[in-house]
Amino acid sequence: MTAVLAPTALDRCRTSVLPAMADAVARLDPATRAAAEYHLGWTEADGSPRSGGAGKGVRPTLALLSAEAAGADSRVGVPGAVAVELVHNFSLLHDDVMDRDSERRHRTTVWALWGESAAILTGDALLALAAEVLLEAPSSHAAAATRELMTATRELVRGQVEDLSFETRTTVALEECLRMADGKTGALLAASSCIGAILAGAPEPVVAALRDSGRHLGAAFQLVDDLLGIWGSPAVTGKPVLSDLRARKKSLPVTYVLCRGGAEGEELAAWCAADRPAQGDSEDVLRDMAALIERAGGRHWASAEAEEQLRLADAALDRVCLPDGARAELADLARYLTRRES
Amino acid sequence: MTAVLAPTALDRCRTSVLPAMADAVARLDPATRAAAEYHLGWTEADGSPRSGGAGKGVRPTLALLSAEAAGADSRVGVPGAVAVELVHNFSLLHDDVMDRDSERRHRTTVWALWGESAAILTGDALLALAAEVLLEAPSSHAAAATRELMTATRELVRGQVEDLSFETRTTVALEECLRMADGKTGALLAASSCIGAILAGAPEPVVAALRDSGRHLGAAFQLVDDLLGIWGSPAVTGKPVLSDLRARKKSLPVTYVLCRGGAEGEELAAWCAADRPAQGDSEDVLRDMAALIERAGGRHWASAEAEEQLRLADAALDRVCLPDGARAELADLARYLTRRES
Numbered sequence: 001m002t003a004v005l006a007p008t009a010l011d012r013c014r015t016s017v018l019p020a021m022a023d024a025v026a027r028l029d030p031a032t033r034a035a036a037e038y039h040l041g042w043t044e045a046d047g048s049p050r051s052g053g054a055g056k057g058v059r060p061t062l063a064l065l066s067a068e069a070a071g072a073d074s075r076v077g078v079p080g081a082v083a084v085e086l087v088h089n090f091s092l093l094h095d096d097v098m099d100r101d102s103e104r105r106h107r108t109t110v111w112a113l114w115g116e117s118a119a120i121l122t123g124d125a126l127l128a129l130a131a132e133v134l135l136e137a138p139s140s141h142a143a144a145a146t147r148e149l150m151t152a153t154r155e156l157v158r159g160q161v162e163d164l165s166f167e168t169r170t171t172v173a174l175e176e177c178l179r180m181a182d183g184k185t186g187a188l189l190a191a192s193s194c195i196g197a198i199l200a201g202a203p204e205p206v207v208a209a210l211r212d213s214g215r216h217l218g219a220a221f222q223l224v225d226d227l228l229g230i231w232g233s234p235a236v237t238g239k240p241v242l243s244d245l246r247a248r249k250k251s252l253p254v255t256y257v258l259c260r261g262g263a264e265g266e267e268l269a270a271w272c273a274a275d276r277p278a279q280g281d282s283e284d285v286l287r288d289m290a291a292l293i294e295r296a297g298g299r300h301w302a303s304a305e306a307e308e309q310l311r312l313a314d315a316a317l318d319r320v321c322l323p324d325g326a327r328a329e330l331a332d333l334a335r336y337l338t339r340r341e342s
Numbered sequence: 343m344t345a346v347l348a349p350t351a352l353d354r355c356r357t358s359v360l361p362a363m364a365d366a367v368a369r370l371d372p373a374t375r376a377a378a379e380y381h382l383g384w385t386e387a388d389g390s391p392r393s394g395g396a397g398k399g400v401r402p403t404l405a406l407l408s409a410e411a412a413g414a415d416s417r418v419g420v421p422g423a424v425a426v427e428l429v430h431n432f433s434l435l436h437d438d439v440m441d442r443d444s445e446r447r448h449r450t451t452v453w454a455l456w457g458e459s460a461a462i463l464t465g466d467a468l469l470a471l472a473a474e475v476l477l478e479a480p481s482s483h484a485a486a487a488t489r490e491l492m493t494a495t496r497e498l499v500r501g502q503v504e505d506l507s508f509e510t511r512t513t514v515a516l517e518e519c520l521r522m523a524d525g526k527t528g529a530l531l532a533a534s535s536c537i538g539a540i541l542a543g544a545p546e547p548v549v550a551a552l553r554d555s556g557r558h559l560g561a562a563f564q565l566v567d568d569l570l571g572i573w574g575s576p577a578v579t580g581k582p583v584l585s586d587l588r589a590r591k592k593s594l595p596v597t598y599v600l601c602r603g604g605a606e607g608e609e610l611a612a613w614c615a616a617d618r619p620a621q622g623d624s625e626d627v628l629r630d631m632a633a634l635i636e637r638a639g640g641r642h643w644a645s646a647e648a649e650e651q652l653r654l655a656d657a658a659l660d661r662v663c664l665p666d667g668a669r670a671e672l673a674d675l676a677r678y679l680t681r682r683e684s
Contacts, residue, residue, distance in 0.1 A: 137447035
């Protein structure tokens with residue numbers, strides 16, 4: 001299956017959602033607006049305009065496609081698309097503060113430029129704005145859509161709480177790690193995948209099928225992201241080579257090997273528990289660990305599990321009858337998002 | 343006028359809102375729930391129960407009274423009461439991180455106990471939870487109430503953004519300072535004062551009168567708070583004597599004197615701009631500055647302005663016809679809140 005429709009869907013989405021995003025962000029007070037526009041990639045740090053923009057717009061595209069999947073015009077999904085993108089960026093702003101990441105997509109992060117308070121407050125404003133914009137949608141289902149999104153936001157927070165707690169724990173069960181990823185990535189993709197349909201007044205089985213599909217897509221997406229964090233090339237990921245291992249992150253392939261035990265699991269556990277050298281781990285050591293994880297089946301397991309989650313995402317859509325065009329675009333987008341070259 | 347009804351109203355509110363608050367907070371993931379319950383004063387840091395609880399519950403009480411002002415049972419206002427209290431606490435959690443305050447109401451703050459990330463994430467979860475709870479209210483006006491609250495939240499963020507920006511500026515106009523206070527204090531009191539009426543489906547003029555009244559009450563409340571920050575006794579404020587001057591905070595009485603200029607204004611400006619001694623300003627110096635502000639009319643102006651704002655709060659209520667009981671309780675609560683002994 002090739003992903004020919006996905007780039008078109010993403011482009012189409014950018015064109016129709018960007019003006020609504022710009023209108024929403026324009027409501028913010030000047031200082032918060034400036035930080036938000038910079039974070040979104042619309043401006044440089046000095047406020048001058050910048051072309052390019054941030055991210056692929058996966059979540060807003062899912063929101064528009066979900067309106068079409070419910071038989072409505074994609075415009076019905078626009079307030080949902082804006083809201084999910086605002087929530088996504090709220091979480092990125094706060095995560096960067098907590099993770100002390102000074103770069104995101106090769107650009108200095110908001111907290112690194114203007115201080116923690118600016119990043120915390122800009123995130124706060126984007127979350128409130130998301131609910132506001134969505135509640136103004138010309139749909140009698142705006143309240144239900146907002147509730148869906150706010151519940152997903154709490155799940156997202158729960159995922160981040162768990163992720164941070166893993167850093168200080170020596171053992172994490174694979175089940176816990178999957179549940180964390182389900183919160184951090186799955187919840188918002190699930191909400192994005194059904195929010196347009198909710199706004200369109202779709203029947204509950206259609207909403208549930210889209211939501212479930214998005215949740216499985218989130219799991220697949222996270223598995224692929226974790227694979228790229230170890231074996232991805234910097235050109236594709238925009239991060240240093242072997243970045244997740246460098247940070248000794250308990251990602252899914254790592255957790256799989258740790259939980260599986262055996263000689264490789266024990267060697268990996270010992271390395272994770274050991275003090276990090278002052279100058280960081282050498283690239284040779286990191287390559288050895290990547291090879292160890294691969295030998296122990298971590299890479300194969302994560303790839304197979306990503307495929308399985310993609311299959312489940314597709315199967316969820318088969319539970320209901322969707323318009324052919326939207327159905328094909330959703331399936332294609334899922335493939336596209338999880339087929340990033342390593 | 344004596345404030346005989348207010349303590350009863352606050353007590354009555356605590357009794358009817360606390361169980362709903364507890365139900366809402368119980369939805370959070372275990373770690374976030376523990377931090378929220380500690381912050382709310384329900385538990386000690388080790389999780390053991392604690393009697394007392396946090397704060398007077400001004401905002402939830404206003405929310406319940408506003409339902410009664412619309413002729414409804416106060417129970418109609420409960421989801422609004424829970425939501426405004428959650429938003430208030432979201433903002434306290436984040437403010438403590440930004441202001442690096444390690445104590446609030448004589449207790450160690452959440453970030454000081456469990457780190458910044460815990461405080462940021464707990465705040466985030468409370469904001470999302472507030473919208474969620476309110477959208478579940480059994481009222482066809484739940485969406486309108488949530489929109490009101492989210493707009494107020496953005497105003498609150500705007501106020502905090504401005505407040506932080508004042509710290510690094512040498513001059514702040516009185517107008518700017520009043521606008522900042524309107525965001526930081528007025529917006530949420532305004533929303534609290536009308537949210538129960540919105541849930542009850544009150545006509546727009548009633549909602550507007552209650553909202554305006556709350557906004558003026560917020561201004562009065564902030565002026566009194568600023569007066570107490572300079573001339574209040576620690577027993578009443580729970581803060582060190584002369585605390586706002588100690589922090590060289592550009593509070594309203596200070597800004598009034600700075601903007602008024604003259605010999606006193608210049609002396610105060612010079613002190614504000616001077617480097618702080620390593621061990622902090624001596625109490626003698628702080629007392630001299632408090633006397634200077636008083637001589638220059640800052641204390642008198644703030645007291646008179648607080649009275650004027652209270653009068654406007656009351657006049658707003660006179661624009662519409664409200665049930666006698668609720669009308670009296672609202673007026674009484676306003677007096678009570680701004681009559682804290684200095």
